[in-house]
Amino acid sequence: MDVVRGVKQYVSRMIAEAGTGMKVLIMDKETISIVSMVYSQSDILQKEVYNFELLSNTGREAMKHLSAICIIRPTIENIDLLCTELKTPKYGSYFIYFTNRIDRGSIEKLALCDDQESVREVKEYYADYLAVGQHLFSFNIDHLTTSGLEYKRVCDGIVAALLSLKKKPYIRYTHSSRVSQRLADDLYRSINHRQERELFDFRSDVPPLLLILDRKDDPVTPLLNQWSYQAMVHEVFGIQNHRVDLSRAPGITKELQEIVLSPESDEFFRENMYLNFGDIGANIKTMVDSFQEKQKSHAKIESIADMKAFVENYPQFRKLSGTVAKHVAVVSELSRIVAEHHLMAVSETEQDIVTQSEKSNHYKNVESLIKNSAVRSVDCLRLVLLIVLRYEGQLKRSEIDHLVKLLRMREIPDQKLDLVDAIMESYREEKRTSKLFESSNPLTMKKFLRGLKGVENVYTRHKPYLVDVLENLMKGKLRESQYPFMGDPLGDKPQDVIVFIVGGATYAEAFAVAQMNSSNQGMRIVLGSNTILNSESFMTEILKSSPRESARERFRQLPPV
Amino acid sequence: MAQLEGFICPLCMQALPGVSQLERHVREEHNDTATGKMKANFKQFIGKAKTTLTKQRGGLEESVVSEGAAAVGVRREGEEEGFQSIIGVSGINTSLWPEQEFGKYRDHLDAFRKVRDSRVQRIAVETNRLLVRLEKLLRLLKNEHAMKQKQLKALEQDIVPWKKDSESKRCMKCSREFNIHRRKHHCRLCGDVICKKCSNFFPFSEAYQLMSDNPNYRSLLPDPAATASKQKKNKLKRFLKDEDDEDEDTSDELRVCPSCEELLVRQLARMSSEGRTEVVGLYEKMQVTMTNAEKLKPKYLEMADSLLSGEYHFRLMDAQNVRQDLVKLYEVVDALSKRIMNLKYDDGGEPSPSCLKVQRNIRLFASSYLQDNLLMLPGLPTVEKLKDLRREKEREIEEKKLRLLKEKEEKRELEIAAAAAANKRDSGAFFGSKKEPNTLQLPSSGMKKENSSSSRLDISFSAIDSKVRISPSFKRKAKAVFGIKESGETSSTSNRGWTAEAAVTECLDDGELDPFELQRQQLLGYIAQAEQAKRFDEVATLKESLHEIEALMVERGTT
Known part of the structure; x- marks a missing residue:
């Protein structure tokens, strides 16, 4: 039950089946993401794969000395492209792997194009998800x-x-x-x-x-501000195929504008992705300190033994220095945003709304946050959406309109204001299987009490x-x-x-x-x-x-x- | 990002252009400091082992020593895992789950082959027929000057029966009707009647290429003298023309229909596909060099470990030679990968972008390989340091022997006191447990990339293990061989119980009658020979038996 291992095992088996020698990976737009989610380019390079190409790039140059490993989805377009490819093969041999089930007809169609007998494998390896x-x-x-x-x-x-x-x-x-x-x-x-x-x-x-x-x-969970590292980075910057765009961070250096946060290749991230923002800060500090210590100790290498230790640790050392720079950049930008836009206060109110039942208080809090110009418009919008969801049927239309009016004053475009109606339309209680806020139920009291006990953290009360x-x-x-x-x-x-x-x-x-x-x-x-x-x-x-x-x-x- | 070439010396941060330079630089510039530090490390290590040993006098010898080794191993491991410990703060653990097995898959190769092979076979048959005809036509063409026109045409149709004009109302390819504008032509290979539009022209130059793997290839080529003459060319022209052709000039091509051409072109592609480029040659060389280095590396690591722990199993010179060979191999990898990266086409033109990318990636692969292998190679001790190391080791053995003796004496006293039956069982147990470490085998190849820290623990353990086993007589012999002066030994001999033991061994030594010692000497000789012949597999097995014998001798020496 480990999907990363699942895909990794498929890919490494594919490469192993092509044997030794120079290899090229031929992929389509989707499989290229599938593979890159689990292997970095340098990982693949270690397996003698020296080039990566898109199947749809028909202008590829012929390189007969390479074996081609085709990892493609069995779509009609891909099969047609592959047919054309096989009629005039560009590479010495072809190892074809479909990431899903393929029909017999397509196999036959391909076989009729392989006059040059360059195909060595045709298999289905089900690496068809990210x-x-x-x-x-x-x-x-x-x-x-x-x-x-x-x-x-x-x-x-x-x-x-x-x-x-x-x-x-x-x-x-x-x-x-x-x-x-x-x-x-x-x-x-x-x-x-x-x-x-x-x-x-x-x-x-x-x-x-x-x-x-x-x-x-x-609809509540995706509307909340998150404080665990990975979730928070996705909420604030957005993570796309492990990639994070930091280019909007002020004063960011060029090489940190786009970073990779992959639990596969980044040990620090793997260990800390579920930790709270506060703990991350502490861990980063430990990492920076020990990195500096290492750096100092590496600066005065005196013996072969030192050198050996240095060299053995060098790849790790370099990786660590990259990791340090990366996470320091991410966390410092996160803290800047948190401080500048009062995310703590916003988050506390959000959590109050979804875990407690104090309509008038919550309403007042939301109102005052909307009026606070330091709070981002998107946060105001989500607060309104949450309170509308929470007090469905309890808020008067005039109260909702008042909040919308306040939002409009912040120059939020009308299209986005439609959200308030849209969420009430499609997510109202009668459309849900779930009872998210069981207001008339003694269970709420239990939840409420759990909240009062001041459990772990006011910002992560919601489950x-x-x-x-x-x-x-x-x-x-x-x-x-x-x-x-x-x-x-x-x-x-x-x-x-x-x-x-x-x-x-x-x-x-x-x-x-x-x-x-x-x-x-x-x-x-x-x-x-x-x-x-x-x-x-x-x-x-x-x-x-x-x-x-x-x-x-x-x-x-x-x-x- | 521009790729930086070369290496930086980690000791003095001096930039060096290549692997060999770095290697030389470190050897020349940093050897003294390095060995000094190593020596200090080693002394510390021995000292620690010593203190633990003396503290726990009552305990079993073997277990104490291995404990010491373990302690040292842990210490080293701790150092290296500094990085991990920084990082290993928290994390969600799903490793309790069973290992993800390899997922489901389905193989379509058989179905694919069935379709492909039947098609390829059909094509092969057809192509073969065309090739036979083509060969005959070319032969005819060569002898063409000997014949008259009419004859020629008849002979040609003899090879390929032409379809009758009168029976064909339409082009056999595009099915258009023939008329005054659309004249009839014949494919020279299958004889079908086709129109001008469906006529393709297959150049003779390519036809000769198709014949190139024919055993009669040479005899088919046109006579250079004959083709040179203009007259012949005209004749050739005439030969190629149909009666119904008037306005065509096809002096060096053959009229064929599209399907025949497709088969010929396909055959041409097949023949040219086996072309090898320079990259392949260089890359294969690089791979072979890498595999050779992989074979040699474990032997070197074993030698280096043995020497660094003060053993006598290998000569320093041999180790140096192996090291040189190994470094040479790495240098070859380095040079080859550089050549691959800078490879240009024969005509001096730049390779295409994707070729360049491949070549650059090969270099990247090679340099990370070198970083993992060459730079990780442990150094060898200098002659003086080796002496020190060996002296240390001897001292340790002396001490060990001493303690064993002491223990024996204590035991003897106990034996007198205790009941005889109980004694026997006791001593049996003692020797039984003592034998155990002997079954431990030296790790055949030392440091592997993935688990360098854990295997290093093995090495330090085995180093101690083998240290324990070296027999005193061997040591003495070795001293004679290497001319190492005995120092500090007198002080240790002053202990009581030592003299008697020494006398026994002396006796054995003088007489040279000990069958174990004889066998050991023979083994050492074999090892030397095998080393000379660079048959390292044999060295390994011989060494194993040597260890066994030595272990036996140590045991015997104490009883």
């Missing part, structure tokens, strides 16, 4: 509906993830979500397809579970709804009416769970899953989604999926009269 972390995968697809190429892509990707993990799960889905139901249905068919039966021939004592959730059930779902699942209390089975009900306390969230997951949820995994409660969880959200991309998603917007979209698609 392995973001050991237990987190994504497809970088923003808006998932039940139609279009993206939907098929996600379906295929989930199937590939299951195959790479060697799991044949039974499926549960979210009853209230149409996409979830459709996905469950299609996946069920794929897994139990007559022709694919030999593919999903895995044995396990306790059948694994594929649980399909919908973002609509928890994602996913945690409730998984805890219920662990106890065997996940209600069948809300999360029905696709096909026959099989067991209710699974050991291996693959959770797929339609509409986007968050790093906060990945963190929660990691915590549950490491607490070793007998359940192993892998989290997947079409994308990984932060508040900004979630707001875009809300607008895209609002009924009004989709009506407008449909109208736009109509042919002109």
Whole structure:
């Protein structure tokens, strides 16, 4: 149940199968990201791969002395491109790996083009998803509906993830979500397809579970400011395929404008990605101190022994110096933003709103924060969205209008103000399976008390709804009416769970899953989604999926009269 | 980002252009300081072992020594893992899960081959037929001057039966009807009737190329004298013309239909695809050199470790030679990769961008390989230092022997006191446990890249292990061989119980009757021979037996 290892093993096997000698990797736009998520270019270089090319770049020069390893998705375009490639081969030999299932017809079509007999391998290796972390995968697809190429892509990707993990799960889905139901249905068919039966021939004592959730059930988590390192960086800067754009940080040096934060290649990040912002600062200080000490000690190398130690540590040393510079830049920019825009105060209010029940107080707090010019507009907007969600049916229309008016005074464009209506439209309680804020329920009191106890941290009181779902699942209390089975009900306390969230997951949820995994409660969880959200991309998603917007979209698609 | 070439000496930060320069620089400039420090380190290490040993007198010898080694090993490891300890602050642990097994896969090669092979076979048959015809046509062309026109044409049609004009109303390729504007032509290879538009022209130069792996290739080539003459050329022209051709000039091409041309072009591509470029040659050389170096490296590491721990199994000179060989191999890798990077085309033109990229990446690969290997190579002690090391080792052995004797005496006293049966069991257990470390084998190859710290622990352990095992007689012999003066030994001999033991060994030594010693001497001889012949595998096995014998001798010496 480690998706990073899953992809890594596939890729390294591919390269190993091509044998020794000079090699080139031929990929498509998607597989290039899939591979680069788990291997850095220098890692691959160590395996005698000296060039990387896109299959679609037909102007490639012929280099017969290279073996080509093609890692491509089995799309129609790719197969056509590959056919053309094989008719006039540019490389000495071809090792072809499809990242998903390919039909017999396409294989035959390719075979008829290989007159030069340059193909050595044709295999399906199911590395067809972005392995973001050991237990987190994504497809970088923003808006998932039940139609279009993206939907098929996600379906295929989930199937590939299951195959790479060697799991044949039974499926549960979210009853209230149409996409979830459709996905469950299609996946069920794929897994139990007559022709694919030999593919999903895995044995396990306790059948694994594929649980399909919908973002609509928890609009709160992606709207909150986050304080664990990875989630916070994604919230503030945005992480795209492990890459972070720091170019807007004042006074940033050129080489730090775009940095890579990959738990695979960056040990410090791997160890600290789930720690709180405050702890990160302390750890960075320790790292800087010891780095300086090392630097000092390296400055006075006196003997072969010193030299040996230096040289042996040199790659690590250099890596560390890069790591130090990188994380110092990230953390100092984070602290600047936190201080400048009162993110602590914003976050505290956010947490108050979602964990307590004090409508008038919260309303006042939000109002005063909106009036504070140091607070960013985006934070004001999210506060309004949260309070609207929280006190659905309790806030008067005039009160909401007042807040919107205040937002408008901050020159937030009208299109973004539509969010307030859009979120009430698509995320209101009757559309959710979940009870996020059980106001009329004694449970709220329990939550409230838990808040009062001043538990761990005022800024991290909120727990994602996913945690409730998984805890219920662990106890065997996940209600069948809300999360029905696709096909026959099989067991209710699974050991291996693959959770797929339609509409986007968050790093906060990945963190929660990691915590549950490491607490070793007998359940192993892998989290997947079409994308990984932060508040900004979630707001875009809300607008895209609002009924009004989709009506407008449909109208736009109509042919002109 | 511009790639920096060369290395910086980590001792004095002087920039050096290449590997060999760095190697020489370190050897010449830093050897003294380095060895001084190493010596100090070693003394400290021995001292520590000594103190632990003397403190725990009652304990079992072997376990104390290995404990000492472990302590030292841990200390070193701690130093090296400084980086890790900075980083290892927190983290979420999912390593409790079972290892992710290799995912599902599906192989389509058989299905692919089935389709491809049947097609390729069909093509091969057709191509072969065309090639046979082409060969005959070319032969005809060569002898063409001996014949008259009419004859020629007949002979040509003999080779390739032409389809009858009268039976073809339409072009057999594009199906257009023939008329006064669309005249009939014949493909010279399959004989099909085709129109002018569907006629392709296959150059004779390429036709000769196709024949190049034919055993009769030479006899097919046109006579240079014959082709030179203008007259012949005209004749050639005439030969190539159809009766119905009037306005075409195809003096050095053959009229063929598209399908025949496709087959010929494909065949040409097949023949040229095996072309090797200079990069390949150089790269293969580099790979071979790397594998050679990989083979030699463990031997050198073993020699260096043995010498640095003061053993006599290898001669310093041999180790130096092996080191030189190894460094030479690395230099070759360095030079080859540099040449690959700077490779230009034969005509002096710049390689294309992607070629350049490949070449540059090869160099990058090689330099990181050199960083991992050459710069990690442990140094060798100088002659004086080796003496010191060996003296240290001897002293240690003396001490060890001394203690063993002492222990034995204590034991003897105990034996007198205690019951005989219990004694026997006791001593049995003692020797039983003592044998254990002997089964430990030296790690055949020392430092591997991935787990250098853990394997170093092994090395230090095995170094001590072998130190313990060296027999006193061997030491004495070696002293004679190497002419090392005994110093500080008198002080240690003053201890009680030593003289008796010394007498026994002396006796054995003088008589040269000890079968173990004889065997040992023989083994040493074999090792020397094997080393001379550079058969390191044998050296390794011989050394193993040497260790065993020495272990036995140590045991015997104490009983």
